[in-house]
Amino acid sequence: MKKRLLIVILASILAVATLMFGCSKSTPASSSPATSSSAATTKPSSPAPTASSPTAGQTISASELATWEKNTYEAARKEGQVVWYTQDAKTHTDPMVEAFGKKYPGVKLVVYATQSGGLGPKIAAEQESGQMIGDVVTTGLSDLRTFSTQGRLAYFSPPAAQVAGVKWVADPLHDQALFKEFSPVYSVSPQGAIINTKLVTPDKEPKSWMDLATPWWKGKITTQDPTVPGGANKMFYWIKRVYGEEAWSKIGAQGLILERDRNLQARAVATGEYYIGLALAPRELASIPNTPTKYITFKEGTVVSEIGIGLLKGSPHPNASKLFINYMFEEGQDITGSTGRGSPMRAGARVDMPDLDLTGQKLLLTTPEEDLKGVAEARNDIKKYLAK
Amino acid sequence: MSIKNRVNRSSILMACLFLVVGFMILYPVGMVFFGSVWSSMPGASGHLSPRGYIEAFGNPSTYSLLWTTFWLATVRTVISVAIAISLAWIMARTNVRGKRILEISLLFTFFVPLLPRILAWIVLLSPRTGLLNVFLADILPFHLPPLNVFSYGGIILVSILVWVPVLYIFIAPAFKSMDASLEEAAKASGASMWSTVTRINLPLLAPAILATTALGFVRSMDSFVVEAMLGIRADIYVLTTKVYNYINLTEPPNYPAAMALSVTMLVITFFIVFFQWKLLGGKEYTTVTGKGYRPQVTKLGWGRWIAFAYVLTFLVVSTFLPLGVLIWGSFMKVVGVFSDSMYTFSHYQRAFSASGLWLAMKNTVLMSTAVATAGMVLCSLVAYTVVKTRVSGRRVLDFVVWIPWAVPSIVMALGFLWAYLFLPLPFRIYGTLLLMILALTTTGLPLGTRTMTSTIVQISNELEESAKASGATWLRTFTIIMVPLLSRGLVSGWILLFAFAVKDLSTVILLYSPESTVMSTQVWDWWRTGFLEEAIVLGLLEAVLIAICFVAATMLGERVGPQMSKEQRPTPKALLQ
Numbered sequence: 001m002k003k004r005l006l007i008v009i010l011a012s013i014l015a016v017a018t019l020m021f022g023c024s025k026s027t028p029a030s031s032s033p034a035t036s037s038s039a040a041t042t043k044p045s046s047p048a049p050t051a052s053s054p055t056a057g058q059t060i061s062a063s064e065l066a067t068w069e070k071n072t073y074e075a076a077r078k079e080g081q082v083v084w085y086t087q088d089a090k091t092h093t094d095p096m097v098e099a100f101g102k103k104y105p106g107v108k109l110v111v112y113a114t115q116s117g118g119l120g121p122k123i124a125a126e127q128e129s130g131q132m133i134g135d136v137v138t139t140g141l142s143d144l145r146t147f148s149t150q151g152r153l154a155y156f157s158p159p160a161a162q163v164a165g166v167k168w169v170a171d172p173l174h175d176q177a178l179f180k181e182f183s184p185v186y187s188v189s190p191q192g193a194i195i196n197t198k199l200v201t202p203d204k205e206p207k208s209w210m211d212l213a214t215p216w217w218k219g220k221i222t223t224q225d226p227t228v229p230g231g232a233n234k235m236f237y238w239i240k241r242v243y244g245e246e247a248w249s250k251i252g253a254q255g256l257i258l259e260r261d262r263n264l265q266a267r268a269v270a271t272g273e274y275y276i277g278l279a280l281a282p283r284e285l286a287s288i289p290n291t292p293t294k295y296i297t298f299k300e301g302t303v304v305s306e307i308g309i310g311l312l313k314g315s316p317h318p319n320a321s322k323l324f325i326n327y328m329f330e331e332g333q334d335i336t337g338s339t340g341r342g343s344p345m346r347a348g349a350r351v352d353m354p355d356l357d358l359t360g361q362k363l364l365l366t367t368p369e370e371d372l373k374g375v376a377e378a379r380n381d382i383k384k385y386l387a388k
Numbered sequence: 389m390s391i392k393n394r395v396n397r398s399s400i401l402m403a404c405l406f407l408v409v410g411f412m413i414l415y416p417v418g419m420v421f422f423g424s425v426w427s428s429m430p431g432a433s434g435h436l437s438p439r440g441y442i443e444a445f446g447n448p449s450t451y452s453l454l455w456t457t458f459w460l461a462t463v464r465t466v467i468s469v470a471i472a473i474s475l476a477w478i479m480a481r482t483n484v485r486g487k488r489i490l491e492i493s494l495l496f497t498f499f500v501p502l503l504p505r506i507l508a509w510i511v512l513l514s515p516r517t518g519l520l521n522v523f524l525a526d527i528l529p530f531h532l533p534p535l536n537v538f539s540y541g542g543i544i545l546v547s548i549l550v551w552v553p554v555l556y557i558f559i560a561p562a563f564k565s566m567d568a569s570l571e572e573a574a575k576a577s578g579a580s581m582w583s584t585v586t587r588i589n590l591p592l593l594a595p596a597i598l599a600t601t602a603l604g605f606v607r608s609m610d611s612f613v614v615e616a617m618l619g620i621r622a623d624i625y626v627l628t629t630k631v632y633n634y635i636n637l638t639e640p641p642n643y644p645a646a647m648a649l650s651v652t653m654l655v656i657t658f659f660i661v662f663f664q665w666k667l668l669g670g671k672e673y674t675t676v677t678g679k680g681y682r683p684q685v686t687k688l689g690w691g692r693w694i695a696f697a698y699v700l701t702f703l704v705v706s707t708f709l710p711l712g713v714l715i716w717g718s719f720m721k722v723v724g725v726f727s728d729s730m731y732t733f734s735h736y737q738r739a740f741s742a743s744g745l746w747l748a749m750k751n752t753v754l755m756s757t758a759v760a761t762a763g764m765v766l767c768s769l770v771a772y773t774v775v776k777t778r779v780s781g782r783r784v785l786d787f788v789v790w791i792p793w794a795v796p797s798i799v800m801a802l803g804f805l806w807a808y809l810f811l812p813l814p815f816r817i818y819g820t821l822l823l824m825i826l827a828l829t830t831t832g833l834p835l836g837t838r839t840m841t842s843t844i845v846q847i848s849n850e851l852e853e854s855a856k857a858s859g860a861t862w863l864r865t866f867t868i869i870m871v872p873l874l875s876r877g878l879v880s881g882w883i884l885l886f887a888f889a890v891k892d893l894s895t896v897i898l899l900y901s902p903e904s905t906v907m908s909t910q911v912w913d914w915w916r917t918g919f920l921e922e923a924i925v926l927g928l929l930e931a932v933l934i935a936i937c938f939v940a941a942t943m944l945g946e947r948v949g950p951q952m953s954k955e956q957r958p959t960p961k962a963l964l965q
Contacts, residue, residue, distance in 0.1 A: 128810075
């Protein structure tokens with residue numbers, strides 16, 4: 001009798017848990033690229049008057065930007081803060097917090113460090129439950145496109161990216177042609193390689209991807225895992241696109257050591273464990289200072305990962321969020337370049353690390369369609385060439 | 389006191405515990421179950437579907453991962469438990485040389501955080517540049533294949549070194565509390581030391597050993613960080629790596645398959661716990677009776693030096709060597725990279741001037757104290773109910789408290805996130821320290837409950853019965869008889885939960901907000917962005933924080949501890965034995 005009672009209690013707890021969850025669950029309609037217009041069921045905790053901003057594609061004058069900024073700052077001060085979900089290092093976020101606070105007293109930029117895998121579920125769960133903490137998210141563009149498709153982002157086109165006469169390395173608003181709730185790109189991260197200069201003498205330094213297929217490189221190469229999404233996935237996609245699948249076979253036969261932790265990979269090169277680390281960015285050098293290491297690119301071009309910034313739907317501080325997003329296309333560009341986060345999109349923005357200066361480089365960009373098909377297929381197709 | 393009243397009180401206690409523990413554990417785990425049969429992420433639109441199970445088990449690689457996970461867990465558990473038992477026996481029942489310093493050192497081993505320890509082993513045992521490999525190549529007159537930390541051997545070695553101190557702390561109280569009269573009787577009957585150990589000690593300690601073995605096995609199955617950092621380079625994957633891939637490295641994330649594998653691990657855990665019950669059967673394992681006891685010390689003669697060397701070797705390999713590398717590395721510009729001007733203080737300057745460090749320290753102390761205190765109250769009641777009552781359903785309760793460790797921590801974190809975000813409350817709990825305390829108390833239940841169970845199981849009912857016969861109420865009996873006798877277990881459990889809460893990252897990673905940031909998230913923040921030396925500095929600071937609280941707790945434990953004779957009263961250093 002008591003056993004039955006206990007079983008009933010246990011089953012009830014499970015049922016109540018599931019029911020509570022099921023009842024509170026909403027069903028945001030997913031949207032497809034270019035037609036995304038659905039709204040996730042979210043409850044902004046403190047809606048504030050939103051300053052109007054120019055629509056994407058519209059060019060504005062510097063004085064219009066100043067007016068928008070003044071109005072938005074007034075509204076943002078009432079909100080007090082903006083919460084920034086980011087994977088960036090403190091070396092990048094701390095200067096950004098300080099500079100933003102100086103320019104906009106009374107609007108605090110609060111950094112929330114996230115891991116890429118936990119970002120999606122966290123944003124989704126916050127929005128579905130109406131308990132939003134985050135306002136703005138910066139991450140890789142492919143993740144942001146996924147968020148947009150899922151209806152997680154709100155529309156905002158930063159006026160600073162639309163000021164007439166300002167030159168950009170590439171159009172930061174290019175995704176507006178594909179997604180209604182698009183994410184502006186504020187930075188790109190080049191994906192080249194880091195070599196150990198003690199072990200790789202100048203005459204051995206690879207100029208082409210195919211140089212790595214020569215016998216000298218056998219057992220000396222470590223790479224980010226190309227079987228999962230990321231820079232290595234894109235790099236190997238481009239290797240096949242340029243040289244065909246045979247190139248995978250030749251490079252794969254070198255006994256590539258796969259790694260998923262970029263920092264450990266960079267350190268393995270710095271200590272001399274491996275001679276070269278593929279699909280690493282210049283910013284990885286910041287964690288291995290004063291070591292015999294060097295960032296290199298290949299003659300075929302530079303694979304880049306685009307870093308975007310998105311306004312979260314249901315943001316508790318919408319005006320402060322817009323102010324911050326806009327800031328990322330003003331002084332934020334200089335901070336991005338000077339702290340080594342990535343290459344800024346605005347031409348002439350401050351870049352302290354020469355490797356981040358992409359002037360004159362051939363950038364290998366992929367379209368969303370390629371990301372969904374060719375790049376995704378490459379993750380599976382390459383597995384047989386990596387087998388030990 | 390009538391039997392009927394006692395049964396009723398036990399039933400009420402059981403019902404209350406079921407409600408509390410059931411809610412804390414089954415609600416978030418219910419989310420995991422739900423996620424395994426929901427076609428998309430809980431919270432997103434979808435429908436009931438077996439897709440997750442079909443995808444997970446339709447993939448042939450899942451079976452090889454299951455096998456790898458199983459044999460790795462078995463090997464690591466067997467070796468870890470064997471070493472933990474040998475250490476516990478030496479420290480509790482022998483006159484080993486240098487006992488006091490060894491005791492303190494063994495406890496300290498537990499406090500060193502995991503991530504920096506793994507990094508230390510990478511620095512020591514990387515095949516080409518590892519310090520040990522370079523050293524061995526220099527001194528050995530013959531060529532030896534390099535030791536490689538990125539291998540099955542490396543994973544097993546590091547896991548064992550990390551887990552033995554935990555298992556030691558878990559099993560040592562049972563050795564310390566064992567009544568010596570049985571051993572004396574065996575000796576008086578002419579039994580050899582070996583015969584006494586195998587026929588008296590081991591059977592008496594069977595519950596603690598089995599519980600420790602089960603704990604070790606379940607945690608080995610759930611282990612992720614060691615495998616992720618050391619396994620992937622060597623093409624070694626386990627079940628938790630697969631779960632991680634489904635959630636983090638698949639576009640879009642495949643939650644149903646990840647949850648289906650997690651439910652599978654839960655089922656495996658159920659069988660492990662069930663097997664443990666069956667092995668124990670209904671046997672009595674009381675070793676602390678009303679007749680009084682004193683621990684007997686086996687005189688090892690010259691063997692005490694061998695025992696000393698054995699414990700010292702373990703300490704050097706598990707702690708001193710990696711810790712030395714860490715402290716040394718914290719002053720190097722880049723750990724493991726040697727040059728003429730390789731030393732710097734900048735990591736300390738940067739770590740200590742980081743924004744939010746002091747808030748994180750304050751939050752950590754508050755949160756960990758609350759987790760340890762609330763956890764021990766709950767764990768003591770659960771352990772008491774399971775061991776000292778005959779109320780129906782106690783075994784189900786015993787199983788339920790295992791669950792948080794049966795589910796991979798990355799999945800359990802999602803379970804907490806989903807559970808508490810959708811919980812209709814009149815106040816906001818998401819993003820607060822309160823939620824983190826609740827989540828960590830839940831995930832700490834297996835640890836705290838096992839610690840208390842292995843202590844309570846050895847206390848005879850006759851002590852309670854004598855008190856009751858003298859007219860003491862249940863509450864008074866519990867406070868004047870049980871609590872003093874359990875003080876060692878309580879203090880050791882408190883310290884374990886405190887340290888667990890300070891070091892935990894996976895549980896809180898999705899739950900914290902900028903206001904509730906803690907030290908583990910700060911360590912992780914430095915770590916993931918490449919500043920490993922700063923992460924090491926903060927990791928060492930974490931260890932110091934735990935050590936300070938350990939000293940404070942043991943001093944407090946001494947003041948409020950049992951009114952025993954001087955010989956019986958545990959010394960501060962022995963409190964965690």
